[in-house]
Amino acid sequence: MTSLLIINGTVLDQQGERKADVAVADGSIVAVGADLRRDPSFAEAIVLEADGCIVSPGFVDLHVHLREPGREDAETIETGSRAAALGGFTAVVAMPNTEPPQDSLPTIEFVRSQAIRAGLCEVSPAGCITLGRAGEQLAPLGELAAAGVTLFTDDGNGVQDPALMRRALEYAKPLGITLAQHCEVASLTKGAVMHEGSCCSHLGLPGWPSIAEELMVHRDIELCRLTGAAVHFLHLSTVRSVELVRAAKAAGLPVTAEATPHHFTLTDEMLRGFDAVYKVNPPLRTIDDIEAIKQGLRDGTIDAIATDHAPHPPEAKEAPLDQAPPGMLGLETALALALCELDMPLADVIAALSWKPAAIARLDARHGRPVAVGEPANLAVFDPTAEWTVIPSKLASKSRNTPYAGRTLRGKVRHTIFAGTAVVIDGVAQR
Amino acid sequence: MKHLLDIGHLGAAQIHHLLDLTDHMVEINQRPMPKVPALRGKTVVNLFFEDSTRTRTSFDTAARRLSADVMNFAVSSSSVNKGESLRDTIETITAMGVDAFVVRHASSGAPQQITKWTTASIVNAGDGWHQHPTQALLDCYTIRTRLGRTTGFDGLHIAIVGDIAHSRVARSNVQAFTALGARVTLVAPPTLLPADITGWPVAVSHHLDALIGEADVVYLLRMQRERMRDALVPSLREYTTLYGLTPARAARLQPHALVMHPGPMNRGVEMAVDPAELPGSTVLHQVTNGVAVRMAVLFELLGSGSEMTTDAVATAGTPETGTRS
Numbered sequence: 001m002t003s004l005l006i007i008n009g010t011v012l013d014q015q016g017e018r019k020a021d022v023a024v025a026d027g028s029i030v031a032v033g034a035d036l037r038r039d040p041s042f043a044e045a046i047v048l049e050a051d052g053c054i055v056s057p058g059f060v061d062l063h064v065h066l067r068e069p070g071r072e073d074a075e076t077i078e079t080g081s082r083a084a085a086l087g088g089f090t091a092v093v094a095m096p097n098t099e100p101p102q103d104s105l106p107t108i109e110f111v112r113s114q115a116i117r118a119g120l121c122e123v124s125p126a127g128c129i130t131l132g133r134a135g136e137q138l139a140p141l142g143e144l145a146a147a148g149v150t151l152f153t154d155d156g157n158g159v160q161d162p163a164l165m166r167r168a169l170e171y172a173k174p175l176g177i178t179l180a181q182h183c184e185v186a187s188l189t190k191g192a193v194m195h196e197g198s199c200c201s202h203l204g205l206p207g208w209p210s211i212a213e214e215l216m217v218h219r220d221i222e223l224c225r226l227t228g229a230a231v232h233f234l235h236l237s238t239v240r241s242v243e244l245v246r247a248a249k250a251a252g253l254p255v256t257a258e259a260t261p262h263h264f265t266l267t268d269e270m271l272r273g274f275d276a277v278y279k280v281n282p283p284l285r286t287i288d289d290i291e292a293i294k295q296g297l298r299d300g301t302i303d304a305i306a307t308d309h310a311p312h313p314p315e316a317k318e319a320p321l322d323q324a325p326p327g328m329l330g331l332e333t334a335l336a337l338a339l340c341e342l343d344m345p346l347a348d349v350i351a352a353l354s355w356k357p358a359a360i361a362r363l364d365a366r367h368g369r370p371v372a373v374g375e376p377a378n379l380a381v382f383d384p385t386a387e388w389t390v391i392p393s394k395l396a397s398k399s400r401n402t403p404y405a406g407r408t409l410r411g412k413v414r415h416t417i418f419a420g421t422a423v424v425i426d427g428v429a430q431r
Numbered sequence: 432m433k434h435l436l437d438i439g440h441l442g443a444a445q446i447h448h449l450l451d452l453t454d455h456m457v458e459i460n461q462r463p464m465p466k467v468p469a470l471r472g473k474t475v476v477n478l479f480f481e482d483s484t485r486t487r488t489s490f491d492t493a494a495r496r497l498s499a500d501v502m503n504f505a506v507s508s509s510s511v512n513k514g515e516s517l518r519d520t521i522e523t524i525t526a527m528g529v530d531a532f533v534v535r536h537a538s539s540g541a542p543q544q545i546t547k548w549t550t551a552s553i554v555n556a557g558d559g560w561h562q563h564p565t566q567a568l569l570d571c572y573t574i575r576t577r578l579g580r581t582t583g584f585d586g587l588h589i590a591i592v593g594d595i596a597h598s599r600v601a602r603s604n605v606q607a608f609t610a611l612g613a614r615v616t617l618v619a620p621p622t623l624l625p626a627d628i629t630g631w632p633v634a635v636s637h638h639l640d641a642l643i644g645e646a647d648v649v650y651l652l653r654m655q656r657e658r659m660r661d662a663l664v665p666s667l668r669e670y671t672t673l674y675g676l677t678p679a680r681a682a683r684l685q686p687h688a689l690v691m692h693p694g695p696m697n698r699g700v701e702m703a704v705d706p707a708e709l710p711g712s713t714v715l716h717q718v719t720n721g722v723a724v725r726m727a728v729l730f731e732l733l734g735s736g737s738e739m740t741t742d743a744v745a746t747a748g749t750p751e752t753g754t755r756s
Contacts, residue, residue, distance in 0.1 A: 193539075196626045196627070197626065197627050198627040198628070198629045198630060200625075200626065200627075201596075201625030201626050201627045201628055202602075202625075203539055203540065203561055204539040204558075204559050204560030204561035204562070204599060204602055205539050205540070205559070205560070205561075207626050209626070273543070274539070274540030274541075274543045274544050275544075315516050315518070318516060318517065318518045318544070319516065319517065320517065320536065320538030320539075320540065320541045320544065321538060321539065321540050322538045322539070322559070323538065
């Protein structure tokens with residue numbers, strides 16, 4: 001395998017910040033230090049310039065929808081992996097709401113094999129908690145866990161039945177897996193299109209009240225207390241959800257949480273133009289919610305930034321708001337939004353994008369590792385000051401539904417190294 | 432004015448202007464041959480994705496009285512049922528040569544979305560729970576003429592009673608009535624009010640009896656049966672007891688007070704008296720005024736550009752020969 005030499009960058013990982021070149025060979029980091037170019041053993045290496053850039057562990061997205069199998073018109077594992085690589089991600093957790101859903105070994109194996117074929121990042125397929133995500137019967141958690149599935153969720157649906165959720169947690173505990181909940185009490189969100197508040201009342205659209213999320217967060221915290229099994233909360237969006245998780249962590253419960261860039265950057269006011277690109281589940285909320293999410297990320301209540309990357313083809317998003325599917329793209333804009341909007345130390349931003357989600361997804365043997373000799377070479381190299389404008393047609397995703405079209409952002413991935421290979425060089429995907 | 436989507440986009444001056452124009456249209460409608468050539472050569476498409484015979488007929492009549500060509504396009508007979516997208520439908524009809532779409536849609540915001548895909552004018556004929564601007568204009572016109580309020584509604588107290596949350600009529604009328612200076616009180620149980628009306632220029636009451644004797648206008652909204660399934664009210668009987676216009680409440684109305692309803696009425700529910708026996712009932716006036724208001728709107732959007740004065744309509748000449756529309 002060809003070796004790589006990342007020169008003139010600033011390494012930033014869980015062990016701190018230092019100027020160093022990084023050499024990669026055979027999938028691993030083989031040297032970290034000054035002036036590695038002078039070392040004759042790297043004379044043949046591909047040199048990746050990182051002047052002004054941060055060299056960090058690759059990012060890990062706990063929450064993406066790659067749409068394959070089933071909706072290859074919206075995204076494929078290959079196009080989604082390419083978007084991930086361009087966003088600095090070396091691993092993504094693929095949500096199981098595919099068609100068929102990821103509730104059996106053949107589907108899981110299919111997703112993995114497509115990801116290996118694409119070769120742009122690791123795709124870790126999440127399993128369903130219940131068969132068909134129908135909320136009625138447990139999926140084969142043990143069988144899938146034995147095959148290496150580490151995170152289970154019915155994302156898109158919350159598990160409504162408290163008895164079923166209790167049993168799922170009890171059953172999961174000895175398997176070394178994490179159950180992740182999409183918190184939404186369905187009877188409170190029938191037909192809901194957007195956040196229930198003054199904007200929705202004005203527009204005459206059915207509301208998605210914050211309480212529908214908070215009730216399930218609260219329920220699952222109590223079920224976590226009862227069972228001792230780890231619970232991960234997907235895409236938290238409200239003030240009270242953050243408070244509940246903060247209190248649960250203070251009580252020592254094994255809960256973790258993620259938030260999306262759109263929930264810390266956009267409010268429900270965006271829906272005033274009736275553009276379905278802003279429809280997402282859970283919905284965009286208020287400025288107070290945004291502040292709570294940011295604070296939660298700053299104080300560690302929210303562990304991870306996850307994108308909930310959810311591609312939809314243009315015709316689906318051109319439907320009336322109540323008929324359009326929820327979701328927005330996220331992989332290629334996440335880093336820049338975090339850098340622009342969060343007012344957090346850079347190391348904390350990287351933690352929330354890399355080693356903290358890697359630990360939640362139990363991918364931390366390969367991803368989110370320190371930049372040190374002998375570690376797997378999964379790295380992101382980004383320029384935190386580079387400005388760029390979001391142009392939907394230039395995104396690698398097969399879909400175009402970004403809510404940030406036309407926005408100029410700061411922070412751009414320059415190179416991405418996945419399993420020792422430079423899959424992105426100078427902002428261009430290499431395959 | 433290119434489109435009429437939302438009463439909130441209009442100011443008091445524009446509303447007054449449209450109501451003044453409506454005066455001329457009323458005059459035209461009273462002629463033996465109620466037809467003028469003002470929109471000859473213009474094509475208006477009634478695009479109704481939701482059934483509404485009365486609103487469609489009203490727009491149809493209005494367009495024909497101005498000599499526009501009218502195409503009616505109902506969802507049941509369209510390719511929408513074959514999976515055609517809203518955008519494709521609009522672009523296809525636009526390609527036939529269309530000056531205005533009159534759009535009724537069950538989804539809030541659909542008429543506004545459509546403006547992106549056509550060069551034609553869009554008239555919102557009711558979208559979801561959002562807006563029904565021509566209903567608001569015809570209601571304003573009805574109040575203006577019945578109560579002699581040509582210059583505005585200052586000092587009028589209007590009670591809008593019933594299912595505000597799911598009502599496009601309520602949302603449009605709150606904006607229109609208050610723009611013209613009226614004081615508006617929403618009267619409903621909390622379950623039938625929108626979740627958050629911060630910033631609405633209205634008062635709220637849960638007691639119709641406290642208001643019935645002092646309101647100048649009582650505007651009753653249609654109560655739909657499915658609201659019981661969603662636990663918004665216990666029963667229609669209880670709704671009538673608390674919020675219906677019963678004979679006892681009708682007896683307490685001020686002599687000049689108007690009783691309005693956008694139709695179709697649920698007799699015995701919100702309208703628990705015979706409106707024919709109410710001197711203040713405006714229900715049929717509202718229907719009549721609906722045609723004139725919609726003529727005014729279509730003329731404003733399509734009538735030879737904004738240079739044309741309102742006088743031009745009155746003299747737009749000679750009634751056409753031919754049968755009445």
